[in-house]
Each structure stands twice: as structure tokens, then as C-alpha cells.
Amino acid sequence: MTPDLRTGYLGLTLKNPVVISACPLTERIDTLQKLEEHGAAAAVFPSLFEEQIEREEMELHGLYETGAETYGESLSYFPDMVDYNAGSTNYLRMLELAVQSVGIPIIGSLNGVSRGGWVRFARSIEDAGAAALELNVYGIFPDPARTAADVEAELVDLVTAVRERISIPLAVKLPPFFTAFANLATRLADAGADGLVLFNRFVHADIDLDTLRVAPNLVLSEPFESRLPLMWVALLRGRVSASLAATSGVHAPADVVKLLLSGADVTMTASAIYRRGPEHVRTLVSGLSAWMTENEYDSVEQMKGSLSHAHAPDPGVFERVGYMRTLASFSRWMP
Numbered sequence: 001m002t003p004d005l006r007t008g009y010l011g012l013t014l015k016n017p018v019v020i021s022a023c024p025l026t027e028r029i030d031t032l033q034k035l036e037e038h039g040a041a042a043a044v045f046p047s048l049f050e051e052q053i054e055r056e057e058m059e060l061h062g063l064y065e066t067g068a069e070t071y072g073e074s075l076s077y078f079p080d081m082v083d084y085n086a087g088s089t090n091y092l093r094m095l096e097l098a099v100q101s102v103g104i105p106i107i108g109s110l111n112g113v114s115r116g117g118w119v120r121f122a123r124s125i126e127d128a129g130a131a132a133l134e135l136n137v138y139g140i141f142p143d144p145a146r147t148a149a150d151v152e153a154e155l156v157d158l159v160t161a162v163r164e165r166i167s168i169p170l171a172v173k174l175p176p177f178f179t180a181f182a183n184l185a186t187r188l189a190d191a192g193a194d195g196l197v198l199f200n201r202f203v204h205a206d207i208d209l210d211t212l213r214v215a216p217n218l219v220l221s222e223p224f225e226s227r228l229p230l231m232w233v234a235l236l237r238g239r240v241s242a243s244l245a246a247t248s249g250v251h252a253p254a255d256v257v258k259l260l261l262s263g264a265d266v267t268m269t270a271s272a273i274y275r276r277g278p279e280h281v282r283t284l285v286s287g288l289s290a291w292m293t294e295n296e297y298d299s300v301e302q303m304k305g306s307l308s309h310a311h312a313p314d315p316g317v318f319e320r321v322g323y324m325r326t327l328a329s330f331s332r333w334m335p
């Protein structure tokens, strides 16, 4: 019997748990159609950024010169961002076109960290036909005067504001670096997040020793990076009411299998598709199906969370015990 690959995510029923993560691949209609053809169950559109929307607003009202200080340097990158996602007006048109061009659900994405007029775009994304909205709260907070509590309260407030504007499901994509992540996850779910997407992958700046300049550059992920979402998905499964999506390091069918066992409702992938092309989706989906048959799982629903913290035979491995044990296992290792 062929295993049932369907999975529930954000209240949607997806045909399998392989979703294309937010990235420019999903806004190219020909690529999107190929991703669908090879079995992708849904796709997240690249993000539209708070700063872009605010800048357009200022231009519209002739406030750009006076208001430019507000967003400081980030605004000087605006032309680059238009290359990235065509700017806010075109974004909605392209999203609408994508929704019409494929049968799979398309999830819109907004990227921002503070409550503001830009949040109204959540509604525009819904109106463009998105099946759900992913809110990416990629933030770096270098001001020593701002406490963790301040930052978290603002995020919760932002999620509340976005939730109020839409009736489609809302997922929140988060970075992993919070002190009490489980507590924040619960509060975000209480504020109306139907799903949590774990995790944002930071694009770190590097120093170019030839030019002595600091510049960010994107490095595609490696499979070991799925360990971080695996741990947090396992810890949160059953503890938060929200759906869980795992992103970072999903490269092979084994990564999909492990993340589902730990408790993910879906796995999301971008780097592996950049490296191997849209046909790699088929490898992921058929590899998952083959593993399930071999291991006598009838359905993805049955698999989900069977090795989460609550169900693992040895739950301590997800916590401090695992850390100590791992270090101890290296005690006799010599270079």
C-alpha cells in the first residue's frame, strides 16, 4: 500500500510535507510550475520588507527627504531590494499571477519587526489570493538599552496586529536566538500565530581581507543545520498549539523523515533546490515514501512527533543531558 503523505499545516491539507521555502525561486512562474510538477506541496513567496513598504509610503506623500533618517542606512539598499522582489506594487501582481498559475497553495511573506502602517500589506497579500501569510521577524537588536522582554513584547504586538488584519492562516518565521524560546513560542501562538516556522537562517557579515570591507554574503545551508530545528520542533511538539514547519538544512529524504519524526508538520527547503534544481523535490517526496514503506508507516500523520520530546524513549537527549553525553563521548578521541 502506498503511504498517505498528506499533512495538515496551518489548517490546510497539503498533499505531502515538502514545501518550498521563501526564496526568489518561487516567484518565477516557470520554476514554480516545475516545482509543482515535481511534487512540491506548497511554496512560500519571497518576502516583502517593512522598509520597502514604508519607503514607498513616504515617497507617495513627499516625505522621503525628511523621513529618510528613520530607516537610516537600510533605505539606501532599496534599489537592490526592488531587484529582489520587484517592489511592493509588483509584488502583489506577481503573487496573484503565481496563485493563478499553479494548483498548490502559495504562501505570501512579509518581513519586518515593528508595528506600523506597512502591516496593512498583510491584507493585500490575502486579497492577492495567498493561502496563508508567513511573517518573517528577522531582527538584529544591537541597542544595549533594549531588553529581551522589550523585543519579545514588540514581536507579540506585531503578530497581534497582523492577525487582526487577515482571515487567512498566519505563520511566524523566527530566528532561534531567544533566551526562553518555548515561552515566546507559546505567547506568539496565543497572539494568533497558527504556525511557527523554525528557523530563520541569518546572513552573517564577513570581512573581505582584500578590500578591507565588511559585506554580508549568502552561503547556502548544509544538512547538519537541520539539527537546530529538529531539536526545537521536538521540544515544542505538543507544547504549543501552533503548526510547526522546519526550515534550514533540509537536503535529503532522511532530513524530511527526521524532522517529521521530531514533530514537524512540514519541512521547507531552499538551498537544496538551488544546488540540485526543481527535480530534487521528487527525490525528497519519493525518498520519504520509500522510507515509510520500508519502516511500515501508513501515513505522515502517524509519523509526526513519534520521536518528539514527549515520545522519545530518551527525552533527555534534547536537553542538557544530551550535551553532557555528547561531550563525554569525545573523551577518548585523539586527533
Ligand SMILES: Cc1cc2nc3c(=O)[nH]c(=O)nc-3n(C[C@H](O)[C@H](O)[C@H](O)COP(=O)(O)O)c2cc1C
Binding pocket: 021, 022, 023, 024, 045, 046, 047, 048, 109, 111, 136, 173, 199, 200, 201, 218, 220, 221, 222, 247, 248, 249, 250, 268, 269, 270, 271, 272, 274
Ligand atoms: C536566495 C535565498 C533567498 C531567501 N529569501 C528569503 C525571503 O525572502 N524570506 C524568507 O523568509 N526567507 C528567505 N530565505 C530563507 C529560506 O526561506 C530558508 O528559510 C533558509 O534558506 C533555510 O533553508 P535551506 O537550508 O533549505 O536553505 C532565502 C534563502 C535563500 C537561499
